[in-house]
Structure formats: C-alpha cells, structure tokens
C-alpha cells in the first residue's frame with residue numbers, strides 16, 4: 001500500500017453525527033451492515049434508543065431487494081411488491097397504515113399456492129387458446145389433492161426428498177391424479193407458480209420443510225405506490241454511508257472493527273450484519289476470527305433461489321382484465337406468467353416473473369434480449385400484442401449486492417438453519433430475511449429480524465455499559481415506571 005493510500009485511510013468511531021441531540025460520545029455505538037429492510041429496521045430502532053448508529057451500504061441506494069423504480073414516470077417494484085398478510089398481525093401493518101399507503105389485495109387468506117383468486121387468472125396454451133376456467137379450477141383441486149398425498153409420503157419416509165420427487169411418487173401410487181393433455185399443462189403451471197414462490201425448482205425444494213413458514217392472515221396485497229416510501233421512512237435521519245462495501249469484520253473483546261473496500265475502518269461496540277445470504281455464501285466478507293463452524297455450516301446449507309422481474313411498459317392495454325396471464329406448457333420450465341399491474345395501479349404494465357433455472361437462463365441474456373424473450377411469450381398467447389415502449393430487467397442472481405433473490409429450504413437440510421443464521425456471535429448480531437424461521441423470503445420477515453437483532457444488541461450492550469441516557473437520580477412519582485417482575 002502506498003503512503004498516499006495510507007493517509008486516505010481513516011479509523012472512524014461510528015458514527016460522526018453533526019447533530020447528535022441526546023446522543024453523545026458516551027452512548028453505545030453500533031455499525032449496521034446493509035441498508036435493506038432488516039438493516040434499516042435495526043438501525044432505526046437503535047437510533048431511537050439513543051445509540052450512535054452508522055449504516056454501511058454497498059450500493060448507491062438504500063432498500064436492497066426492495067427497489068422501487070420511477071423511470072416509467074410512476075412507481076414499479078423490481079424486487080418485493082406484495083405485503084404478504086394484509087392485517088394487523090403483520091409487523092409492518094402499523095407503519096404502512098400510518099403512511100396511508102394503498103394496497104391492492106390480489107387474494108384472500110388460503111395457502112401460498114393459491115395466493116390468487118382463480119377467477120382472475122387468464123391461462124392460455126402456446127397456441128393462444130384460452131384454457132376454460134372450469135378446467136383451471138378443477139386442476140387446482142387436483143393439485144391440492146396431490147400436495148395432500150405428498151404429506152403422506154413425508155410422514156412415511158424418514159429421509160427427506162424433493163417436492164418434485166414426491167409428486168412423481170404420488171403419480172405412481174395414485175394414477176387417478178395423473179392428468180393428460182391440457183390438464184397436464186395446467187398442472188405444470190401450478191407447479192411453476194409454486195416454484196415462483198420459492199424462487200427454486202421443484203427438484204431442489206425440501207419436502208420436509210417446504211410448508212414450515214408461517215402465513216399471516218389477510219391475504220396478499222400489492223403495494224400500489226411501491227415500497228420506497230416505507231424504506232425512506234425507516235431511513236429518515238439515519239447516518240447512512242452509501243457506496244461502502246464491507247470486506248472485513250473483526251471482533252474483539254471490547255467491540256468490533258469493520259473494514260470497507262476503500263480501506264477505511266469503523267469501530268463500535270457491536271455490529272448488526274444484515275447483508276443477504278448470497279453475499280455471506282460468497283465469502284466476500286472476511287470474518288476475523290472466523291465465524292464458528294455451526295454458523296459457517298448454516299450459511300453454506302441454507303438455499304438461496306432466484307426470481308427476477310422483466311417489467312414491460314406498453315402504450316395501451318390490449319390484454320384481458322385479469323390479475324395474472326399464464327402460459328401453460330408440457331413442463332413447469334416452459335410455463336410462465338405475467339402480473340397485470342394495470343389492474344392494481346391503472347398503468348399499462350405487465351410483469352414477467354421467471355424463477356429457478358428459467359431465471360438463471362434468462363439471466364445470461366442482455367436486458368434487451370430478456371425483454372424480447374418475455375414479449376415473445378406474450379405474443380404466443382396474445383398474437384396481436386404490440387411491442388413495449390419501455391422495459392426494466394432485474395438481476396438479483398448476478399448482482400454482487402444480493403447474489404440471489406431469497407432463501408428456501410433445500411432437500412435434506414433442517415429448517416432450524418434460519419435460527420442458526422440468526423444467533424449472535426459475540427458482539428455480532430445477524431438480521432435479514434434468511435434469519436427468519438417464521439417468515440423467510442419476505443419483507444415483513446426481514447423487518448422483524450431487524451427489530452429482533454436490535455433488541456438483542458440493545459440488551460447485550462446494556463449488560464455491558466448500562467443505559468446512560470435514561471438515568472435520572474431524582475424521579476418523581478409520576479415518572480416512575482414499574483419494573484417487570486415474573487414468577488415461575
């Protein structure tokens with residue numbers, strides 16, 4: 001390293017507030033790594049608890065896998081766009097409610113695989129013939145029966161297998177559930193929707209664990225104005241350093257030292273690591289000393305899938321007024337679907353959403369070729385479709401800031417990997433969708449893990465330093481707060 005570079009390096013005590021308010025140098029300090037939902041929720045909570053907080057974010061924007069784009073002249077989400085569980089049980093409900101953000105409910109309560117009202121599907125075969133609605137519903141019921149049978153297979157077998165393998169076994173023992181012709185193609189489409197939910201192919205999803213996540217009541221609602229206002233609200237007033245890619249995290253008996261790509265370092269009492277699982281898997285962040293073996297194993301073994309969005313903006317609406325346009329085919333790989341944003345937002349936009357291997361294959365293409373591919377699929381079912389006037393393509397799998405879309409349970413791996421990912425190591429706390437056993441792969445899951453990591457961190461720092469800001473020697477009776485007492 002030359003002397004010029006050396007002199008550019010700085011060791012910073014996190015953070016450098018200009019308006020510290022109640023915060024002062026004696027307040028406990030924390031570095032939050034990653035400015036997505038989890039990191040910002042943690043940072044917000046600790047900032048409000050009078051911690052000195054600095055957020056180090058590798059991109060030149062906040063939000064992570066929540067990314068609302070405005071280049072069409074109105075908001076569209078390239079990452080998350082649904083709130084899964086539109087009700088008071090959702091930890092995000094108070095915030096979204098307070099902001100008065102509108103939601104468009106695309107479905108009621110039922111299972112993840114029937115997350116959209118069948119009435120609003122428009123399915124077509126490759127020749128552009130619409131599948132009769134009663135067939136779509138009938139095959140939906142068959143799919144449900146098949147999944148019930150896979151549950152029996154799960155109970156009978158101690159060894160895990162893929163959901164794809166289990167479905168094949170169901171067909172062997174219950175040939176009556178096997179479908180032919182158009183029915184078979186519609187069934188493949190249901191499978192394709194299931195693969196979209198997990199961002200992974202059926203032959204990699206664990207039969208034992210696929211339904212372990214908790215579904216909040218209230219159905220699924222699209223964030224009509226995008227997720228950005230929620231992100232901005234969480235971030236308000238925080239010290240966020242954009243373009244700060246963390247490369248090394250060292251933990252010592254008295255705190256942490258975090259090094260950024262340009263060589264500058266930050267020190268604090270604790271750190272909250274809220275980067276995606278894909279980034280942790282890639283080992284581009286060095287831990288010194290190494291993380292314990294059980295933590296490294298959890299990072300390695302939990303799956304991360306890929307789902308992308310190809311967003312097509314048209315001059316006019318020429319498609320039927322349904323929420324989903326689907327293409328049915330011989331295999332789930334060839335099936336696909338478009339979300340009709342016009343229904344929810346009034347804008348002439350269709351969103352093509354490939355997942356698993358198809359997403360990986362499309363990821364090899366240029367943006368223009370990817371948009372053409374999606375448009376070709378559309379032309380198959382609507383031959384009179386006119387070309388889009390604008391498009392956007394996401395790259396969650398290859399973007400070094402995410403390296404995947406969201407986590408899922410792979411064959412043979414236990415569901416407690418999420419919890420192992422969450423458990424703190426000394427003064428390192430972990431947050432992010434992949435640390436949520438109950439709500440993995442979701443925005444509200446990421447948000448809750450941020451709150452949890454902040455609370456764990458607050459308690460740990462409190463044990464060590466005491467809470468300076470709330471100490472007032474003479475309290476009058478009115479300000480006395482009862483202490484919490486529990487009895488065994």
Ligand SMILES: Cc1cc2nc3c(=O)[nH]c(=O)nc-3n(C[C@H](O)[C@H](O)[C@H](O)COP(=O)(O)OP(=O)(O)OC[C@H]3O[C@@H](n4cnc5c(N)ncnc54)[C@H](O)[C@@H]3O)c2cc1C
Nearest residue numbers: 034036037038058064065080081082246432433442443446
């Ligand atoms: C296409 C797609 C569709 C989705 N749809 C939905 C949906 O409809 N509803 C839903 O609930 N969920 C959905 N999800 C999942 C949801 O987006 C995620 O679960 C959630 O946003 C993850 O938040 P996070 O804070 O854990 O991670 P992230 O949002 O990824 O935040 C991590 C942050 O860390 C930063 N970072 C990475 N490396 C470094 C580094 N070395 N140093 C510093 N910073 C770093 C990243 O830039 C990022 O900002 C979708 C995801 C995708 C990709």
